[in-house]
Amino acid sequence: MIKSLRSLFAVAVSAALFLSVALPSPALAAETTLTVAGVTSSGVTSAPASANADGSKFLCPADGRTFLRVKNASGGAIVVTVEAQQASVNAPGIGTVTVPDITVSVPATTGDKLIGPFGAAYIDSSGYCHVTYASVTSLTVEAYYLTPVR
Secondary structure, three states, X not given: OHHHHHHHHHHHHHHHHHHHHXXXXXXXXXXXXXXXXXXXXXXXXXXXXXXXXXXEEEEOOOOOOEEEEEEEOOOOOEEEEEOOOOOEXXXXXXXXEEXXXXXXXXXXXXXXXXXXXXXXXXXXXXXXXXXXXOOOOOEEEEEEEEOOOO
């Protein structure tokens, strides 16, 4: 009996090692990099991109000037998630605070949401915000940066 259990354990460990090596990590998914359009006093030309099933990323300085626009023309609401890059932050006078993902439901048919701005807790070490979509059917996205008025 013990020999059978050892054999079963060896097979389970081998399978686990194989699966951990053979399957791609979700972090290696082929995100689409969105071009960030600068909004100036003379305006900006809208150039939406189709949402990617593997998600999107866009450059996002931590200055409170970057937004994501999501338009949904599908027949059902779609949830968009901006992934927190830090599990918690230290809030002065409060202490440690958990940072949740930002989740926004974009309504069906004529849904149009502007999401942001994004603080440092949502920006990875390379300066990107990462977004996932519950569905990408008839969903378009655009990233905007509000340039300062001088």
